[in-house]
Amino acid sequence: MADPDWPIGPLAVAAQPDDGEISVTQYEPQERTGGEALVEQLIVEGVTDIFGIPGVQLDWAVEAIRERGDRLRFVVPRHEQATSYMADGYARTTGKEAVCMVVPGPGMLNALSGISTAYACNARVLFLVGQIPSDTIGKGYGMLHELPDQSGMLKKLVKWHAIAEKAEDFPALVNEAFAQLRSGRPRPVAIELPTDLLQARAVSALLPPAPYAPTKPDTGLIGEAAALLANARFPVIQSGGGVLASDGGEALRALAERLQAPVVMSENGRGTLDDRHPLALTALGGRSVLPHADVVLVAGSRFLDGHAHPINASAGTKYIYLNVEPNDWEAPRLPGLSILGDARLGLEALLAALPADLDRADVSEKVALVKDWIKLQTGAIQPQTDFVAALRGTMADDDILVSELTQVGYFSNIGYPVHSARAFITPGYQGTLGYGFNTALGAAHGNPGKRVVSLNGDGGFSWGLQELATAARENYDLSVVVFVDGYYGNVRRIQNRVFGKEIGVKLTNPDFELLAKAYGLHTQAVDSPEGLRDALQAAKDRGGPALIQVAVGVMPSPWALIHPFVPSMVPVPPNPLGEPEAA
Structure with a gap:
């Protein structure tokens, strides 16, 4: 038994x-x-x-x-x-x-x-x-x-x-x-x-299977953290990949609702809460709520941006770090109450330790102000917004998008709505160009009941395009989208912005449609978000693997929305505790 x-x-x-x-x-x-x-x-x-x-x-x-x-x-x-x-x-x-x-x-x-x-x-x-x-x-x-x-x-x-x-x-x-x-x-x-x-x-001699042994948090520290959260004026939760890895999404949702705490999901933590949830925010929304938080619970997150800057709130903010990795609460992060433990077990313990009579005011209207501001900011980035809408519109909540280092992929980190855990995959801080198509093959293999969409640029896709053979042989339910502009687009943009010249960014591409046909795959070429939406739907209805080539031109940079320290105009977020400021 x-x-x-x-x-x-x-x-x-x-x-x-x-x-x-x-x-x-x-x-x-x-x-x-x-x-x-x-x-x-x-x-x-x-x-x-x-x-x-x-x-x-x-x-x-x-x-x-x-x-x-x-x-x-x-x-x-x-x-x-x-x-x-x-x-x-x-x-x-x-x-x-x-x-x-x-x-x-x-x-x-x-x-x-x-x-x-x-x-x-x-x-x-x-x-x-x-x-x-x-x-x-x-x-x-x-x-x-x-x-x-x-x-x-x-x-x-x-x-x-x-x-x-x-x-x-x-x-x-x-x-x-x-x-x-x-x-x-x-x-x-x-x-x-x-x-x-x-x-x-x-x-x-064979051995019985190794047990699952998550790290149990210290009950005394959990009690201290619960008291801080219960008495907070405006608590905020930062959710990272550790919450996903521990299957802690349900515990996170229950704790956030009890505390009425907005949840800021890192890139690796997206999907721990459905983006439609009234408390769910991306890292872009974190710019609005974190500066006004008096207590921040950092659960399973490194809590650093891509340049080793700590994600600070404001002077006087108290921090609670819940992590199985002690390095992830050390400097340059600000000091706080540090709890060594599995994210799911820690979140469950915090919920159980809150006072039974805790009664907090609903903050969904405040968070809605932030969500509206996010929509305004992301909606201005075109055509990425419309391409992402085309992707999302053809996918079930638990279908899987494997993003890539390409213009629509960068934007997806903040602009693609994620509705299910383990349904949005990025290369994390490795930023591994060309990882996406191969990774999507593994996702498709492990999830035969779901449609997987592999998002690629023509540069990164060319590093693994021989694996079209694997997709064809295994007959995976996989839509391979390749945005084709003929360049390493992000490198080109940076070179021209910094140096006014470019080198080594021009690509010589194959005929992707002909290549897909050589492997016996269904294929289609489109040049608009509407065309992408129709091609994705047709591929999903047909089943099996398909390659969709999307011709695109130069796209605007989304980096001011993704990373607050790029040398460009950073949009001013609203104050969720007051009236929103002009975008």
């Missing part, structure tokens, strides 16, 4: 033991190859999909995957970079752990960009990396795919790392990897797989 204390929600899906398949006898020691032990423990942990590319150092692991094709799907894209991006997209949109696997040396190096994005965006990814034979590591013999200190490189980009030293090590290493993924801050972990140990036979 399943443990009744297992968590509820997406996190439970991957971690919950499968009563129909896992038996006590499966945990008894038996002789296996290292590859078989690795794969069997992955199955025990709940893994159903592995994104990887086979190669000679991985042969015995891949053979073990083939033998367990009844339980595991081996998804093979066209480039190692796509393995880690697909795992990242799968993990962030499903809440489950994801697994990717590549050969050592160049295979690992190709995949590290996706691992760095997963690290920045709190993704639960297990990175399996091949290794040269164990008795040659560090010897400098020039073995195939050998790197000087591969382990040292890998350790810098993951939360936890291990390398197998004996064939019987694999079950314990996999189990510990999942223990790390299911506790503390969710970030990628890695295991190196020496090729000789994958082939070697040894007696090994």
Whole structure:
């Protein structure tokens, strides 16, 4: 019988033991190859999909995957970079752990960009990396795919790392990897797989699946924080990616409503509250409410802008930091009450600790003033506003948009309405140009009942366009939108603004329609928001993958709305506690 204390929600899906398949006898020691032990423990942990590319150092692991094709799907894209991006997209949109696997040396190096994005965006990814034979590591013999200190490189980009030293090590290493993924801050972990140990036979015992073990907050600190919030004149909640990663959206909503506190969602935290909720605001709205807050609860957020400036409110504001990462409440942030703990558990505890007789005035009309101001500001950015409206108008609340570093993508960070958790994906602070299409493939793989839209510019899309083959082979429910202007548009704008000249920004593009047809995909070329809306609807009605090419010209910069420290005119936000000022 399943443990009744297992968590509820997406996190439970991957971690919950499968009563129909896992038996006590499966945990008894038996002789296996290292590859078989690795794969069997992955199955025990709940893994159903592995994104990887086979190669000679991985042969015995891949053979073990083939033998367990009844339980595991081996998804093979066209480039190692796509393995880690697909795992990242799968993990962030499903809440489950994801697994990717590549050969050592160049295979690992190709995949590290996706691992760095997963690290920045709190993704639960297990990175399996091949290794040269164990008795040659560090010897400098020039073995195939050998790197000087591969382990040292890998350790810098993951939360936890291990390398197998004996064939019987694999079950314990996999189990510990999942223990790390299911506790503390969710970030990628890695295991190196020496090729000789994958082939070697040894007696090994599988282990019960690692439990989900969120960090419980200190009850005394929770009591102090609850008292601050209960007595606040105008509390505000800053919600970050940690709330999403902990499935804390419902707890956040309940606490915000009880406190009548506006919720400012960071880029990584969007979707923790439906944008239609009367208390929900983007970071742009935060410019209006944070300066007037007397208490700010920062939940699962780094609380810094992209230039390491703290997101300060006003003199005398009291701060409460709730985070599983102590670094995220240290300087340059202003000091406050710091609570180490899982965001969902902390929010639930704060709600329970509030006085039973707490009665707060409804602030929805005040927040509505801010929402109106946001609409006025974003509505002036054209044609991005209309393109985003075309995207949103064809998508269900829980359909998934994977944004990119392109003009409509930048604007989407503040202008695209998000109505569901895990339905809006960005590269976070990594700002990884070209990540989007590959990541969208992983999102589509993990969410077969939802339509995924991949938003691209012609520059970034060209870094992974070979994965049209993967979209076609897997027949994903995926609309690939490519905005085509023939330039690295943002770089071009900056060069001309700063230097008055440009270099290295002109693109030579393929015929994207012809390319899509070569892979057997449905495709359409449009040049307006209305055309995009109709093409998206047709693709969704038809199902399967489609590529939509959108011809565009130079677009106005949205950066004054996205980032308050750019050298341009910053719009003046309204005072939510009084009359709005002129925009």
